Amino acid sequence: MSAAFALEKQVAVSAVLRACQLTSAVFKNLVTKETVTKKDKSPVTVADYAAQAVINTIITAAFPKDPIVGEEDASDLRSPTSDDAALLRERVTTLANDVLTPPPSEEERAEWGLGFGRTTTELLAAIDRGNYAGGRTGRMWALDPIDGTKGFLRGGQYAVCLALLVDSVVQVGVMGCPNLPVDPSNPSGETGCLFVAVRGQGAQQRPFSSFQSTTLRIPPSPSLSDVQFLESVEAAHSSHGFNARVASTLGVTAQPNRMDSQAKYCSLSRGAGNVYLRMPTGQGYREKIWDHASGSLLVEEAGGIVSDSLGRPLDFGLGRTLGENFGVVAAGKDIHSKIIEAIQAVKAEESEKLTSGL
Numbered sequence: 001m002s003a004a005f006a007l008e009k010q011v012a013v014s015a016v017l018r019a020c021q022l023t024s025a026v027f028k029n030l031v032t033k034e035t036v037t038k039k040d041k042s043p044v045t046v047a048d049y050a051a052q053a054v055i056n057t058i059i060t061a062a063f064p065k066d067p068i069v070g071e072e073d074a075s076d077l078r079s080p081t082s083d084d085a086a087l088l089r090e091r092v093t094t095l096a097n098d099v100l101t102p103p104p105s106e107e108e109r110a111e112w113g114l115g116f117g118r119t120t121t122e123l124l125a126a127i128d129r130g131n132y133a134g135g136r137t138g139r140m141w142a143l144d145p146i147d148g149t150k151g152f153l154r155g156g157q158y159a160v161c162l163a164l165l166v167d168s169v170v171q172v173g174v175m176g177c178p179n180l181p182v183d184p185s186n187p188s189g190e191t192g193c194l195f196v197a198v199r200g201q202g203a204q205q206r207p208f209s210s211f212q213s214t215t216l217r218i219p220p221s222p223s224l225s226d227v228q229f230l231e232s233v234e235a236a237h238s239s240h241g242f243n244a245r246v247a248s249t250l251g252v253t254a255q256p257n258r259m260d261s262q263a264k265y266c267s268l269s270r271g272a273g274n275v276y277l278r279m280p281t282g283q284g285y286r287e288k289i290w291d292h293a294s295g296s297l298l299v300e301e302a303g304g305i306v307s308d309s310l311g312r313p314l315d316f317g318l319g320r321t322l323g324e325n326f327g328v329v330a331a332g333k334d335i336h337s338k339i340i341e342a343i344q345a346v347k348a349e350e351s352e353k354l355t356s357g358l
């Protein structure tokens with residue numbers, strides 16, 4: 001009998017690897033006109049749209065009934081009167097077909113919809129298959145076609161992230177990180193890593209260039225002064241100041257490592273960094289499920305713990321966002337509770353200052 005979710009894992013790996021070929025190709029000749037600013041002022045590129053089109057096309061061919069919660073939608077591409085939208089549609093179509101048309105490899109199957117091109121109409125419909133509202137029960141995929149779009153644009157870290165959830169529990173997580181070094185101790189060496197986790201079956205990494213997988217186990221944490229924090233590059237996404245206060249409460253002297261995207265979860269799972277701390281910078285922003293689904297499973301399967309800042313599990317059953325969760329803390333089992341305690345201490349200090357008017 002094959003292992004649980006074996007087919008889902010294979011399909012997800014194929015979809016993520018094909019999408020990573022696309023994003024790498026786009027980066028090599030990205031032009032300014034290929035970036036759009038969304039209503040929330042965040043950037044999105046032809047690569048985000050085309051990668052979502054590719055992955056949704058493959059998932060839908062393999063699992064026609066499964067709903068998908070994807071970050072992007074095709075509304076900005078659909079305008080019938082805008083020349084820019086027409087150009088973007090054409091580019092998305094070419095890019096998506098470049099990676100959908102190669103025939104299935106030995107690890108892939110034709111019934112995953114591989115080996116032929118799609119029309120623009122079909123690809124826009126595929127992007128919009130990502131509009132599922134999420135929820136507590138049943139199967140659903142969570143997709144971030146490019147996590148860390150800002151990192152992608154500056155040539156930094158980004159990740160193509162896909163997860164399968166069943167009854168709001170992440171069961172399969174696959175991430176492709178085209179710019180992440182294969183060997184963290186050799187940052188200028190080969191890049192391009194695939195991370196795969198299946199619940200109860202462990203976490204694995206392999207270079208894009210080979211099938212040689214290594215199992216990931218988070219090593220014991222170093223002494224507190226040497227603990228390394230992983231945090232967002234973008235100060236608007238996660239409070240750098242709060243993290244510095246938590247680190248100082250713990251007596252950490254090591255400098256934090258700032259990195260875009262769920263590559264932070266990937267780094268943590270292979271012992272390159274010890275704590276991923278993401279605290280909200282203001283009121284109102286709700287973390288999106290596609291920004292944490294695959295990464296959180298990877299860290300758990302590598303032996304770590306992922307929670308909100310109060311130590312509560314992340315709840316993927318509330319819709320497209322994590323709802324009431326407040327912040328994210330991922331760390332090895334031996335250190336996670338110390339981080340939660342330090343966060344509470346810093347919060348208590350902050351509210352004391354507020355009430356005493358300092």
Ligand SMILES: Nc1ncnc2c1ncn2[C@@H]1O[C@H](COP(=O)(O)O)[C@@H](OP(=O)(O)O)[C@H]1O
Pocket residue numbers: 042071144146147148149150151231232233234236237238259260261262280281285287288291
């Ligand atoms: N105010 C905010 N607070 C927290 N996260 C935010 C945010 N605004 C955007 N984000 C999310 O932060 C993600 C990037 O995370 P990081 O800062 O760790 O690289 C973005 O993913 P995308 O790049 O997929 O849009 C986006 O979903």
Ligand SMILES: [Mg+2]
Pocket residue numbers: 042043044071149
């Ligand atoms: Mg985005």
Ligand SMILES: [Mg+2]
Pocket residue numbers: 144146147148290291
């Ligand atoms: Mg994201």
Ligand SMILES: [Mg+2]
Pocket residue numbers: 048071144145146147148149
């Ligand atoms: Mg994204």
